Amino acid sequence: MESLKTKVLEQISLAKQASRQMAMLSRAEKDNALSLIAEQLLADQSAILTANEKDIAKAVADGQPESYLDRLRLTPARIGELASGLHQLIKLDDPVGQLMDRWTRPNGLVMEQIRVPLGVIGMVYEARPNVTIDAAAIALKTGNSIVLRGSYSAVQSNLALTASIRTALAAGDLPLEAVQYLPYEEHASVDILCTATGLIDVIIPRGGAGLIQRVLQKSSVPVLETGIGNCHIFVDYNAVYDMAEAIVINAKTTRPAVCNAAETLLLHRNWPLAEQKALLQKLLAAGVELRACDQTRAAHAELASELKEAVEQDWDTEYSSLIMAVRTVDSLTDALEHIARHSTGHSEAIITEDSESASRFLAAVDATTVYHNASTRFTDGGEFGFGAEIGISTQKLHARGPMGLPALTSYKYVVRGTGQIR
Incomplete structure (x- = not known):
């Protein structure tokens, strides 16, 4: 020694x-x-x-x-x-x-x-x-x-x-x-x-x-x-399907091992069930293992055999692989509460056409980077125009973010x- x-x-x-x-x-x-x-x-x-x-x-x-x-x-x-x-x-x-x-x-x-x-x-x-x-x-x-x-x-x-x-x-x-x-x-x-x-x-x-x-x-x-990246995407009740699909697929599948990849998908219960189902099927087709809450599995009984039952630790896991946790929430408030409990303060996103909901989300979420209608994958020094980065800080003193x-x-x-x- x-x-x-x-x-x-x-x-x-x-x-x-x-x-x-x-x-x-x-x-x-x-x-x-x-x-x-x-x-x-x-x-x-x-x-x-x-x-x-x-x-x-x-x-x-x-x-x-x-x-x-x-x-x-x-x-x-x-x-x-x-x-x-x-x-x-x-x-x-x-x-x-x-x-x-x-x-x-x-x-x-x-x-x-x-x-x-x-x-x-x-x-x-x-x-x-x-x-x-x-x-x-x-x-x-x-x-x-x-x-x-x-x-x-x-x-x-x-x-x-x-x-x-x-x-x-x-x-x-x-x-x-x-x-x-x-x-x-x-x-x-x-x-x-x-x-x-x-x-x-x-x-x-x-x-x-x-x-x-x-x-x-x-x-x-x-x-x-x-910090590690347990990043969330919240799909609001009025999200445009094509946008939601593009953002979620990009955030989860392009490079699942990186810290700005999305790990949890939160679905507003009033987002049309057909659109929820289509997005879940798209993720499954992309090779993503989905670990869903009871409410999500009940709402999509026809997919139950493909949706694994989520356990409590899934909400706190940075998978760094093609695995994603899925939870149905009743409101924006519920989504914010879930993120507050389980976020690592890295990157969080909302997909919504409601400007007031977007503003509330962006103000309330405590993270280095918050997104409205964009992928979490942009949390990167190069994408921010900083050139090469030395890391992404999730603390608040001296430096935060890329x-x-x-x-x-x-x-x-x-x-x-x-x-x-x-």
Whole structure:
């Protein structure tokens, strides 16, 4: 354990040292580094894919489900998307040094509020190797150092990606120690990272509930919490069928393993039964397992054999697969009460033609993002125009929702005087 702690703290210390240089870099220097990383990813594609194949083979041998394999898998197309994302990030404004506010006090002191990097970011995440690139790129663009600790199941992929990043940093004459990867299998490495007070400025966990809770419980460093997504769609009594079908099918089936996929469908009991039935049949035809409440199953007795009986825990489950809970509710009030009890505060949607109901829903639901007549799948940094995101925060302090570049900055006050004393 002491040996592990020594190795982890040494890497974190190197990141801390590099952060001082990172904070002084110009936008041109940082953007050049991102361009070099994009080129290096494409140049190293064969080595990256070979490393990823090793992780995939191990995951298959371990019996991991296809949804897990999809999160883990890299392809030439996905590597191309990562490179493209870096070029998109280059086009975004650099928030570091941005003048947030300026005012003059009666004594003549000029006060300025300026955006600055957070310093050293600790990133703990699961399965998805693309996070290695996204997180490192956003950290670098905002003048931060980053210490990455992905799940050991993706260690070969993550090491290959990190090697590409560090090669590019060296080519751009930037401190390669600004990006560190912790390759250790022991979970204790996460605990060491989370308690490196004075070296790590913030921890960002990204993954399942177990990972996030472990980080929250262990950490003595401030945590930027990214939450799980138990997302709901409420279909109101006057919803237009074609719109409802398109939104629900999109939110559930396009990428069921992601956190902005819908997990629960709430149906107003007065929405025409024929339309309810058609939507349920459409979901079943798309391969979605439906777990329905007693009222829904009774209303659609002809589908009873295909509608599994929902149990209480279904209302609180992020399935991350082609499973969806279905509940019939008597009113908008009932829908709001259900969401308040079971939501994780990620993304919630209403489909309705009633503007007053929509306004009430949007105001009452406590979530990072609320939708009227749109899919929950839009809760994403790219879709919001932020470029690559480092995660989706479900907390309320510092950052909330998709976290783009400004979320990885803090600010300081610069005070200019002419000899004033107090």
